[in-house]
Amino acid sequence: MPTIRPWDAAPLRRAFAGLDPAGLAQEWLRRNLAYRNDYAAIMTTGKADAEAWRAFARRWGLRFPCRP
Numbered sequence: 001m002p003t004i005r006p007w008d009a010a011p012l013r014r015a016f017a018g019l020d021p022a023g024l025a026q027e028w029l030r031r032n033l034a035y036r037n038d039y040a041a042i043m044t045t046g047k048a049d050a051e052a053w054r055a056f057a058r059r060w061g062l063r064f065p066c067r068p
Helices: 010-016 021-030 033-045 050-060
Strands: none
Touching: 021 033, 033 050
16 A cells, blocks of 8 residues: 555545445544543443443444344
8 A cells, every 4th residue: 555645635535435434434433542442441341231332332423223
């Protein structure tokens, strides 16, 4: 993979060109260190109950599809 210089945004535009807004948000979020640390904290504490997930989703502005 070629090095991307700060002034050369063309490779980034190509990489994200096919994403809709939700896809772009997901790509940004999964690269966010604070989000990853928050997720890891929930997973390692064993506190993965429904309220913990609701609080996590609220903190990060996440919305999940409802079950049918």
